Structure formats: C-alpha cells, structure tokens
Amino acid sequence: MSTSPESGGAADAEPPSSNAAPSLDLHIQRACDAVDLPDDAQLQAWVQAALAGVLERPRRATTLTLRIVDADEGAELNQRYRGRSGPTNVLSFPFEPPPGLPPAAMAALDEELAAELAAELGDIVICAPVLRREAEQQGKRLAAHTAHLVVHGTLHLLGYDHIDPAEASEMEALETVILGGLGFSTPYEVSEEPDDERPSA
Numbered sequence: 001m002s003t004s005p006e007s008g009g010a011a012d013a014e015p016p017s018s019n020a021a022p023s024l025d026l027h028i029q030r031a032c033d034a035v036d037l038p039d040d041a042q043l044q045a046w047v048q049a050a051l052a053g054v055l056e057r058p059r060r061a062t063t064l065t066l067r068i069v070d071a072d073e074g075a076e077l078n079q080r081y082r083g084r085s086g087p088t089n090v091l092s093f094p095f096e097p098p099p100g101l102p103p104a105a106m107a108a109l110d111e112e113l114a115a116e117l118a119a120e121l122g123d124i125v126i127c128a129p130v131l132r133r134e135a136e137q138q139g140k141r142l143a144a145h146t147a148h149l150v151v152h153g154t155l156h157l158l159g160y161d162h163i164d165p166a167e168a169s170e171m172e173a174l175e176t177v178i179l180g181g182l183g184f185s186t187p188y189e190v191s192e193e194p195d196d197e198r199p200s201a
C-alpha cells in the first residue's frame with residue numbers, strides 16, 4: 001500500500017452510500033490485553049460504515065469476525081498465510097466455501113444454512129502491539145488508527161486491494177471518504193502503510 005493517495009485521491013471518490021446500514025452480526029474476539037483499544041460498539045460502527053459506504057445494495061445480513069491478537073499470534077498468522085516473518089498490523093481472510101464443494105451441493109443446502117453461508121463475509125485480524133506502535137510513531141490517536149485498520153480490513157473482505165497503483169488509489173480514496181464521514185482526518189496525511197494482504201485461509 002502506498003504511503004499517500006495517488007493522483008485523484010479523495011476528491012474523485014464517491015461519497016458513502018445513503019443506504020441504510022446493513023444488518024451486521026459482528027463477533028469480536030479480544031485474544032490479548034486490549035482494554036485500551038476502542039470498545040465493541042465503536043468497532044461495530046466502523047465496520048458498518050465501511051459496508052454502507054461501499055455496497056450499492058445493503059446485504060440482507062453480514063456476519064464477520066474481528067479478532068484482536070498479540071504479537072505472537074500475529075506473527076504466526078503472518079508466517080502461515082503470507083510467508084512473512086513477524087506480526088503485521090491487519091490481516092483479512094475473505095470467507096470461502098469449503099474447497100471442492102460444487103455449486104449443486106450449495107444449492108442443495110437447506111434454506112437456513114444457505115442463508116448463513118451467504119451472510120459470511122470473513123475474518124479480520126488486528127495485532128494490538130503493532131497497532132499501538134504505529135499510532136505512536138505516526139502521532140495518531142489510537143482510536144483514529146484503529147478505525148483506519150478496521151475500515152481497511154473490511155474493504156479487503158469486500159474485494160478491494162492495493163496491489164497496483166490504480167487499485168491503491170481507489171482504496172485509499174474510499175478509506176478517506178468513509179473515515180471522514182466518521183469524523184477522522186485522512187489517514188494519509190502522515191506516512192502509513194498497512195502491510196497487509198488478503199491471504200487465503
């Protein structure tokens with residue numbers, strides 16, 4: 001991810017959708033000491049803002065897991081799914097049906113189970129020590145940096161990426177608009193690089 005918005009930036013981004021906030025079943029797992037991080041209600045509001053700011057039509061329901069981990073677990077996940085040593089700030093794992101399950105098998109599922117699978121968006125993992133360190137280094141409030149990583153991770157689950165400059169420009173502009181709607185300034189006023197990808201779980 002580039003450290004500043006590409007040409008066009010937030011001025012070219014569409015404003016967040018006026019659609020009603022989608023129904024969100026957010027499972028928050030605090031797997032480490034994270035009492036200093038924003039509370040569950042704030043985390044839920046930031047995920048919902050990202051969903052509402054991107055989706056043209058609200059999903060009937062969305063299920064998502066947000067897990068906050070320590071450096072050891074963050075490093076283990078980063079090594080396992082990205083082949084990189086050490087923890088990173090945020091990882092996104094889009095939901096995928098079980099491998100080898102043909103479309104006919106999906107269609108044969110009973111209505112309730114099919115609806116549950118359709119609602120699954122995926123998992124976001126945020127490493128608390130990396131989050132705290134970056135916020136301090138960049139002179140940001142912890143809430144502001146947390147909001148950025150939550151929005152960033154949610155956009156990854158929705159299919160956005162920053163592999164090439166055009167994708168990065170679009171994603172950064174969306175983040176800036178969504179965060180602006182939440183009362184935060186653009187995260188790209190200082191050097192920042194969420195060193196993440198969308199690994200295959």
